[in-house]
Amino acid sequence: MSQDIIYTSTSDESFKNRSTGYEYTVGPKPSLPDECNRSPLTSKLYSESLNTKRHEVSLSAMTFLFQEMISSLHKECKTVTEFETKLSNYGESIGSRLLELLNFRSSISPGSSSRTSTFLTSSTSVLSSQTSAPGTNANYTNNTNNNNGGGSTGNGTRSRSNTGASSKDYASSIKTSNRDSSDRHHHHHQVESLTSQISKMRRRDLKILDILQFIHGTLWSYLFNHVSDDLVKSSERNNEYMIIDNQPPLTQFISGPNNRISCDYFICGIIKGFLTNAGFRCKVTAHEMPQGQFENRTVYLIQFDNQVLEREAIRFDQP
Amino acid sequence: MPQYFAIIGHKDNPIYEAEFSIQQGNQKNLGFSQELKEMNPFILHASLDIIEDLQWQVVPSNSQYTNGNNSDNGSNFSISSTGGFLRSKTVNNTDNCYLGKVDHFYGLAITAYISYGGMKFVMIHGTSNSGGSNTSASVVIDDSACRSFYQEIHELYIKTLMNPFYRAGDPISSPVFDSRVRSLARKYLNK
């Protein structure tokens, strides 16, 4: 592969030692006799915790980057469909990563940082997490609810109504990470591995509704700091679901409804990447549906592959 | 007890593989026999069917091993229909990432773990005297150690994935990843 100017997975400082890594043409390497005596290789990528950082990206920086993506695609593409597909592909690679990251983060016991809460959260119920960490903000608690899978729709909407009044404030900044209050504890004693803080991994979502609720709640909160405005099942076709955002923050500065919708395919891609990698093959499209004060109200229409529905029927329907 | 570990991507392609053979005191390496070295990736590939079956079961339990009954009854995945409330509670309490022992092949045990993105982490556990002979005594799996090992690997994998320059599904050639995995193997599997 001549284009390997940057070794894809070795952009960290130790790429010079590349020869000791895995080579797929050769196969597994056996353990070396002196393996345990060697000083372990280090890299920033692997040393940092998946949970400790809280970097918010300023909306303007993100918008500049987004604008670059869009204009370069514009030059490249001949049709709108092609443009939308390519923009969606960008989103997909983000969606697939968020699928792993957010689920993994959700596995961490909510109050594992402090002694008292560790004790209490051994039962990991919704109630205990709320009482043990009273300082956590509403949004976070809400995520935990979703993660535990119990009645998350109700909680999701309640949370939305809480944050609804200040939704503009949230929309003004896009966060790449929204772990706040509980994560602050970790900053003092950075733990490289989170596994010790996980008593039980979050369950993989097997059903359409479960994973959509995770997107509606956790994914949206991670991206935009609020849950999505609605999650609706189509009454006409049973493979269609809609996630609704009243004010998509990323595309708010783009004028012209058609242009804006095309650019929303970036989010479509994120949803699609998230779902497809979890085993829910689908097509995601964006549609504009203004309602009342929300002129930019956008519907992300998710059309699942028929096989997904069939599988659900075979696997989970009671005979 | 040697192990062969691999991360399998969506197209059945290994994106990472490693063999762990543990030194025991002054003994020389107790690795897999040459015959098994040639076959391990295929043995592992063969168990992917069962892993995918378990992947979509509400309570991923391979009846083959839980009941001691060899029926491997995959059509059993619909859980008992009674008591929605109680049921959902028990279902939610089971971990469906770590699948435990999923398969066996002449004394070798195969365990598996599935990440949220559908990556399959699979490991063949050999016996210490595995010369490919038909030793009937199968390997005993320490589930809690094994589970922790897989979780740590999962975390390492996510870290790899967080690197924007790594494309999902590509082989993980990072030596750091490799050395991390090996030290985890020493920590959890060297028993």
Place this chain on the structure above:
Amino acid sequence: MKNFTYEHYMNLLFHLDYCNENVIPEISRRILLHAISPVITVTSTPILDEHISETYNIDSLYMMLRFFGGCVSDRDQVNEYTNTDATSNEENTSDHSTIIKTEEDSIKNQQTNIEIDTQKSTSTLNVTKNNNRRRNRSRSNSLFQRDATQSQYIRFTKPLADLLNTRETNDMLFDYHSLEVFLENYLKMIEKHTTDETPDQLLKKSLYHTFFSLAISSTTSLSPYESFNHPIVSLIALDISKGQTYEDGRDLLISFKNLNRNIENFPAFINTNDILPVFLLCYDPTSIEQIELCSSLTKQFKKQLFVETITLPLWMTQIEGTLQVKLHQPIMSSLDEMIYFTQIEEDTKLPLKLVHSVYDILDELVHDLLLPFMHRKISFWEDSVMQPRRSLFHGSKWMKKFISKNTHQQSSTLVKDANGNLYFASSSTEFLLRKLADWSMMTSNFKNAYTTYESLSHELEEYPKYMATCLEWEAITLLMGAQSIVTVKMIKNDIVPLLDNALDTYDMSSMRAQKREDGSSSTEPFRSYETRCMILAAELFLSLSDTWTSTPYAIEYLELILSECKLGPCSQIMIWERLSDCYSLRLDPRIRHKVENDNSRKAKLKLQKHEIFENELTMQPNNQVNSTSETSNYDLVAQGLTRKRKAAFFRLLAAKKWADKKQWRQVAWCLNDIEDDYNDLSLATRKNLILYKLRDQLSNREKNTNEETTH
């Protein structure tokens, strides 16, 4: 298109043009029915045998008739000939056969109705013709169009005296070593007749079923514990053209009836009274004299010896240009004969007309004599043995125990043979019940067979050897019963416990035998029964429609065979390959049609791709879109509901084992089969892995053999 028949499938190696056909899943039931079909012994005289060998170059009458075993109404020896030149030859033969048949008819009429012997009108001729038509042509012999139970199979074997003289004393069902020798010879034949590119999938299944049929059946071994291979009809043949007379026939019959006195150690479990003697008169149809002699002898045998007679126009004058039929080997034969014929591989030919005549008389034998005899016996045993027990006990267990204990104390029914083995005598109730059950099984009355095995099994608790095979066949009757009846529940609650019980009992009796004689050889007979039981059960499980549920059981038994039975290396590899077949059959019924559609679509795509590839040589490559779209169509629903990868792996293992045995054709076929499964994986190209190494060895083999041939 010609029909693809049972015989074509079982002898596929000699019908390679059918390689792309499919075989029905129920094939194993048919093979089983054939494997336990009634056995007919053929006793001939040296004069007759010599005459046959002079005229047709076949050693003996038995050697000739053995080609006609199988389903008589299928007439599989003449399949190729009736279909190819149906019009010209049919007329031809029927022209000639009218003459013959008139004679035959006259004889037959005399047998049944002596009064009408003056009238030989065309009307009676038509009746018999229609009769034959009913049996021969009303049904298609296509493999797909008939239920297995509709055909009556038969097998031929040597005279009973020969069987008893060559009988091994160890009661083995089959010999592992002979099976291995046969396989090796057969594989050599395959190597000779095929190439690496021959479509192999059906051929391999056919090979397995040939192997399977030999493991479950034998025409030469007489088991004391079951009566499947015990002869039911004894054909006694006379050559009329050489002047053999009534006295010759009578003497032969007497010596047959007195076998039990004249043969040393005549087994107690054989009863010549349960074998129907039938005379077979071989005559020349052109000689009026001989025809008349036949009819008078027929009457005489009937009147004085109470024995029926059939007549065969064996000595036909060689008509110019008569079509010679090349006979194929019969499907069920003894292992020794099979081995012999794989070694010499020489053609046997008979005139088409004669072949038809033989089938005609066999039709008569089976439908007019054999089956009525069996039904008579069955209902007699029903009334005399089965019914009294039923009405006496009324299902009360206590009474049953009480009385059966009493009867056991008499123990007169058990007979000790010269080797000190205790057997039930042929006249004992236990053995009669067993016979009743076995014969019901042979005539496809599975329900009756089941109830008989079931009631018998309660009385054999103290005789594990008898108990084990009884339980085994009880389970098999359940599996053979109508397919729709076999449910998951039935498998779990009835069939599997029975089979496991049978296996345990076999185990127990082999351990007992070992204790008593502490010689390891005495345990082997039960091992052969055990192997038979497992291989048979596995195969019948595979024939059920819900393969998702049934394959795990098949796999379990096959793996047990591999770990416990002393099969030879080639036989073992056959089992490994069968395991691969099991896994590829493991398919959830809810997705079966989808997967099948998907497969055909993929096959089509592959074909297209091939074409595109060929076009590319002339045009510019524009294939990239195609390849990416293909990779993404893996079936989400089917995920985890098939065992394709397992199947591929077991095929790979088999390839490795074939390579160890230097069976390169088999290696090549295995590797062809799994090519698609591994092609997209890096595993296929890695030099240090087994797949690459096998491919490497295979291509080196070709180089080596090429060098050998050039030098």
